[in-house]
Amino acid sequence: MGQRSPNDQLAALLAESGWSGGELARAVNALGTKYGLRLRYDRTAVAHWLEGSRPRPPVPGLVAQSLGRRLGRAIHVGETGLGGMAGGGxxxxxxxxxxxxxxxxxxxxxxxxxxxxxxxxxxxxxxxxxxxxxxxxxxxxxxxxxxxxxxxxxxxxxxxxxxxxxxxxxxxxxxxxxxxxxxxxxxxxxxxxxxxxxxxxxxxxxxxxxxxxxxxxxxxxxxxxxxxxxxxxxxxxxxxxxxxxxxxxxxxxxxxxxxxxxxxxxxxxxxxxxxxxxxxxxxxxxxxxTTHVLSYLYAGRAVVLAVEGERENALADLLAAENSLDTEADPAPLRPFTVYPPAAFLYQRGEVLLSLGDRGQAVTAFQQSLAARSPAHHIALVLTHAHIAETLLSLGEVEAALEQCREIFVHYPFTASRRTTMALTAMRRCLAPYRRHPQAREVRDQLIHLTRRKAGVAAP
Incomplete structure (x- = not known):
């Protein structure tokens, strides 16, 4: 095998970012989790990349995205010096x-x-x-x-x-x-x-x-x-x-x-x-x-603005979405791409308020969404109950949060979705500090049982 050439491109980007090799590795691992990957890279792996080795896809893309977010500009794989590894064919x-x-x-x-x-x-x-x-x-x-x-x-x-x-x-x-x-x-x-x-x-x-x-x-x-x-x-x-x-x-x-x-x-x-x-x-x-389409689009942008902390703009978009919402629309039969159901809008209202720190109002919006939601829409029900449970825990209302978790147990077995599995995993982490609480420990054990049992069922 020929001698590897040092990856000067990656070294330059790493220096510009101000990250150490270990920090880049942690960023790649964290981003990989978002894509459903379990990565365990450390500074040694980054050192090998700097020496000329190339990880298999999709890791080069994760490196590029991580560095791009750090630097505030788009970074393509070719700029990292990690491209060219056969992966897709x-x-x-x-x-x-x-x-x-x-x-x-x-x-x-x-x-x-x-x-x-x-x-x-x-x-x-x-x-x-x-x-x-x-x-x-x-x-x-x-x-x-x-x-x-x-x-x-x-x-x-x-x-x-x-x-x-x-x-x-x-x-x-x-x-x-x-x-x-x-x-x-x-x-x-x-x-x-x-x-x-x-x-x-x-x-x-x-x-x-x-x-x-x-x-x-x-x-x-x-x-x-x-x-x-x-x-x-x-x-x-x-x-x-x-x-x-x-x-x-x-x-x-x-x-x-x-x-x-x-x-x-x-x-x-x-x-x-x-x-x-x-x-x-x-x-x-x-x-x-139509008003349905406009409401859907404004609500979507409101969620993004709220995550970015733009409170005034997010609430303005949320109000525009609400003003466009047709609350008299018959939710059945389902008409995707033409009807924006009130339950969906209320869920996104909850997301906006939660991102803005208005936790009590967010819980109210999520509960209103549950009341308007079809009992057969298991995905939305799991995600909504999980949001409420996490928020109630943050407010110190443990018993009420556990009741929400028990509602999750009803709907989760029907789902084949990575989003619901990740929601349960996050819920388990939130309950970890309550190991000495008997009911919380029981609920957490049930969450572990459900996710382990589902492992592989919703595999890609």
């Missing part, structure tokens, strides 16, 4: 580099159906692939939109078959989580949807309503992947949804997808993209967007 490159959104969607579904290719694709971090949304000028009037005869402002459910399937898979996701039935959605897109997206032999383009409905399904596939612990795969699916919505001329589906991408970025502590995408969603939204 030609098939992964084929998926990501497909220029046509229909071809990319077919390739994504095919990759998701194969465990090895799925995991290889999920190792491709955002810093490896440029996933910038297609340029779409800010909405100024009905004349704005892409060329080529696309029909703007159409609802995504003009096609009855696609509308029904969007509803079916959205309902399954809300009930059970992203690790349930995702392969069925991928198969449906591949076998039934993509053939309708291919231009006819005489060159006639696909129906814009079919394109928009396909964008909704690709969006759902991304949401399911992210919820199953495959966030990068989720981003790639969202990118296809953006492209399809753009081809359809549907600003609202495009904006909704950007907003959802922002929430995923927020969960990954990527504040730059969370802010960028939540703002872009409101810029792009159709000037004739």
């Amino acid at each position: 030609a098939s992964t490159d084929t998926v990501l580099k497909a220029g046509d959104p229909v071809e990319r969607l077919i390739a994504l579904c095919g990759a998701d159906a194969d465990t090895n290719r799925r995991l290889a694709l999920n190792r491709r971090m955002l810093t490896d692939v440029d996933i910038q949304p297609p340029a779409w000028p800010p909405a100024a009037g009905p004349q704005d939109g892409p060329p080529d005869g696309a029909v703007p402002n159409q609802a995504p459910h003009g096609d009855a078959r696609l509308s029904d399937m969007v509803t079916v898979f959205a309902e399954l996701t809300y009930k059970y989580g992203g690790a349930h039935a995702r392969s069925a959605l991928g198969a449906y897109i591949t076998d039934d949807v993509t053939p309708r997206l291919v231009p006819s032999p005489d060159g006639e383009a696909a129906d814009p309503l079919v394109l928009a409905g396909s964008a909704c399904l690709s969006h759902l596939l991304g949401t399911m992947a992210a919820d199953a612990g495959l966030p990068n795969l989720g981003y790639h699916c969202y990118r296809s949804a953006l492209d399809l919505a753009y081809q359809a001329g549907n600003r609202n589906v495009y904006a909704i997808t950007l907003r959802t991408m922002a929430q995923l970025a927020l969960r990954l502590d990527d504040m730059t993209r969370a802010r960028q995408w939540s703002e872009r969603a409101l810029e792009v939204a159709d000037p004739t967007a």
Whole structure:
């Protein structure tokens, strides 16, 4: 083997950041946890990287993201000197580099159906692939939109078959989580949807309503992947949804997808993209967007602003979302992409207030969300009860918090979701100081039992 060359690029970035090797290792480990990875790097590992060794993907991407967040600018893998390690293979490159959104969607579904290719694709971090949304000028009037005869402002459910399937898979996701039935959605897109997206032999383009409905399904596939612990795969699916919505001329589906991408970025502590995408969603939204869409977009940006500590702006967006909310809307049947349920808004109100330090008001909002939530939406119920329990513990209300935990026990067994598993893990940590409290110890033991029993059930 040839002698390794010192990694001067990584050394320069490390010096600029002011971090030691151990601090970089800890940052990479912490970020890896957000992506569902158990990493145990230390200063020795970083020393090896500086000497010229290269970790396997997705670690180079995690290094780039960690350094980028420290330095306040985008850092690509190539800038770290850690790129070039084989990880995804030609098939992964084929998926990501497909220029046509229909071809990319077919390739994504095919990759998701194969465990090895799925995991290889999920190792491709955002810093490896440029996933910038297609340029779409800010909405100024009905004349704005892409060329080529696309029909703007159409609802995504003009096609009855696609509308029904969007509803079916959205309902399954809300009930059970992203690790349930995702392969069925991928198969449906591949076998039934993509053939309708291919231009006819005489060159006639696909129906814009079919394109928009396909964008909704690709969006759902991304949401399911992210919820199953495959966030990068989720981003790639969202990118296809953006492209399809753009081809359809549907600003609202495009904006909704950007907003959802922002929430995923927020969960990954990527504040730059969370802010960028939540703002872009409101810029792009159709000037004739419904109150439901506007409420959804404002609430999403309010959450981001609250996490960043911008109290006045966050509350202003929350008020705008509330003013746009149609509280008289019939929540059944579920109409994803067209209806923003009050229960969902109240949950996000709770998140905003919690981030701003208004814990009592946050608990009230979460409780109101529970009252309006379908008893079958197990994912949201687990997450909401967990939020309330953690907040009550922080207020010293131990008994009330334990009651919330017992409600979690009812719904968690129905879920196949990394988010709910992480919520229970966080709850266990919150209860750790109460080991001498008999009921708290009993609840914590039950949380441990549930998460261990579920280990592997919601695996990607």
